[in-house]
Amino acid sequence: MNPTPVRKAVIPAAGFGTRFLPTAKSIPKEMLPIIDTPTIQHVVEEAVESGITDILMVIGKSKRAIEEHFYPNLDLEAELREKGKTDELEKIQAISKLANIHYIWQQELNGLGDAVSYARNFVGNEPFALLLGDTLLGIPGECKPVTGQLIEIYKQYGQNVVALEPVAEDKVSRYGIAGGNWVSEGSAVLKVDTLIEKPYPNEAPSNLAIASRYIFRPEIFEYLERTPRGKNNEIQLTDAMVAMLEDHSMYGLQLAEKRYDIGNKLDFLKTNIEFALRREDVGPGLREYIKEIASQC
Numbered sequence: 001m002n003p004t005p006v007r008k009a010v011i012p013a014a015g016f017g018t019r020f021l022p023t024a025k026s027i028p029k030e031m032l033p034i035i036d037t038p039t040i041q042h043v044v045e046e047a048v049e050s051g052i053t054d055i056l057m058v059i060g061k062s063k064r065a066i067e068e069h070f071y072p073n074l075d076l077e078a079e080l081r082e083k084g085k086t087d088e089l090e091k092i093q094a095i096s097k098l099a100n101i102h103y104i105w106q107q108e109l110n111g112l113g114d115a116v117s118y119a120r121n122f123v124g125n126e127p128f129a130l131l132l133g134d135t136l137l138g139i140p141g142e143c144k145p146v147t148g149q150l151i152e153i154y155k156q157y158g159q160n161v162v163a164l165e166p167v168a169e170d171k172v173s174r175y176g177i178a179g180g181n182w183v184s185e186g187s188a189v190l191k192v193d194t195l196i197e198k199p200y201p202n203e204a205p206s207n208l209a210i211a212s213r214y215i216f217r218p219e220i221f222e223y224l225e226r227t228p229r230g231k232n233n234e235i236q237l238t239d240a241m242v243a244m245l246e247d248h249s250m251y252g253l254q255l256a257e258k259r260y261d262i263g264n265k266l267d268f269l270k271t272n273i274e275f276a277l278r279r280e281d282v283g284p285g286l287r288e289y290i291k292e293i294a295s296q297c
């Protein structure tokens with residue numbers, strides 16, 4: 001099997017981020033830092049490490065900081081050069097060279113399915129990766145990028161692929177849940193035969209939740225076009241995937257990596273602490289501080 005290579009990625013980042021108000025009033029939630037690096041930079045780096053060269057970000061009002069972040073800042077570069085801060089200079093320059101990044105505005109926030117449909121012209125007739133802009137999978141640099149793992153499965157089958165994470169049964173109603181059969185005993189690859197967006201626990205086909213990364217064949221746009229509003233009166237990507245399942249196969253990879261959901265306050269804090277504890281610059285000091293305050297609070 002030698003399917004068309006996956007070179008393009010779509011990153012939806014238009015949502016208001018209401019869980020992070022008042023900050024998210026003017027600062028995109030995707031720009032919230034993991035210590036010193038915006039979450040969306042990690043997401044872009046994951047795409048690039050997976051072989052992606054062209055990215056479309058679906059943005060909206062109050063999201064200009066994302067564009068600015070990936071655009072060169074020549075004044076800052078000059079300042080860093082003059083001060084001899086070569087490490088910082090290299091880091092800053094690398095950001096704007098990561099990939100060809102394009103932007104489009106989602107005119108109204110009508111759901112994830114609607115956001116993805118804005119990518120139709122950008123994607124054309126190629127397969128593409130979809131990465132949700134507020135979620136990290138695994139510690140960057142310490143594991144094989146999940147998008148790259150999905151692309152490997154796509155190369156094998158030439159079909160749609162989603163990342164899956166087992167979640168506790170009382171959490172299934174927060175996610176799109178997949179049902180199906182493992183391709184072989186002991187395999188982490190599921191041949192998906194059903195999907196339900198945010199099911200009640202008694203209707204969930206499994207506890208395997210769609211985990212923010214997908215590889216789609218371009219036909220997904222035909223199904224999105226026909227998808228009526230679903231849960232929360234939004235155009236749900238999962239509903240278009242259900243329709244697509246009638247004509248195209250889909251595989252799911254059960255992830256070994258941990259999911260870090262930055263769009264949720266507690267997980268955002270936990271992620272910052274976990275990532276910081278692994279860093280040489282701030283890790284040791286933070287570890288001491290946590291021990292100290294944990295015994296006081």
Ligand code: G1P
Pocket residue numbers: 112132174175176177197198209210211212213237238
């Ligand atoms: C979206 C998808 C859902 C998926 C989740 C996490 O939901 O609709 O199927 O499980 O992302 O990737 P949201 O978190 O936007 O409500």
